[in-house]
Amino acid sequence: MNVYRDDVKVGWTEPNGSVWRVNSGPGEQVGRADPQGSIWRRGSSWDEQQIGRVEPSGKIYQRGSSFTDEQVGWIEPNGTVWLGSSSWKGEQVGRVDMIPNLQMAGAAALLLLLS
Numbered sequence: 001m002n003v004y005r006d007d008v009k010v011g012w013t014e015p016n017g018s019v020w021r022v023n024s025g026p027g028e029q030v031g032r033a034d035p036q037g038s039i040w041r042r043g044s045s046w047d048e049q050q051i052g053r054v055e056p057s058g059k060i061y062q063r064g065s066s067f068t069d070e071q072v073g074w075i076e077p078n079g080t081v082w083l084g085s086s087s088w089k090g091e092q093v094g095r096v097d098m099i100p101n102l103q104m105a106g107a108a109a110l111l112l113l114l115s
Contacts, residue, residue, distance in 0.1 A: 003096050019036060
């Protein structure tokens, strides 16, 4: 699955859940998503931190400093990615293609569009 911002490919996901960012070389692994919808940012080859989660409905949450989750966006079934919450209308920030499931798509979006 590819992730786009302004119709420019910014990254992709692998079937094992790893999320990659496009760069001048072969790409850089920036994190992963697990089957439960948790999103992990890679700090180094041996260090990672949970930065959020995605609900099956497509709502995207980011882990806050007080270890509470705050909604930061959502992904629509057609692949459109929005930043915002129930109290803020939101802004379209990207899209994904070939969606295997909304949780994987949301994880890729959070890692690539917010990092």
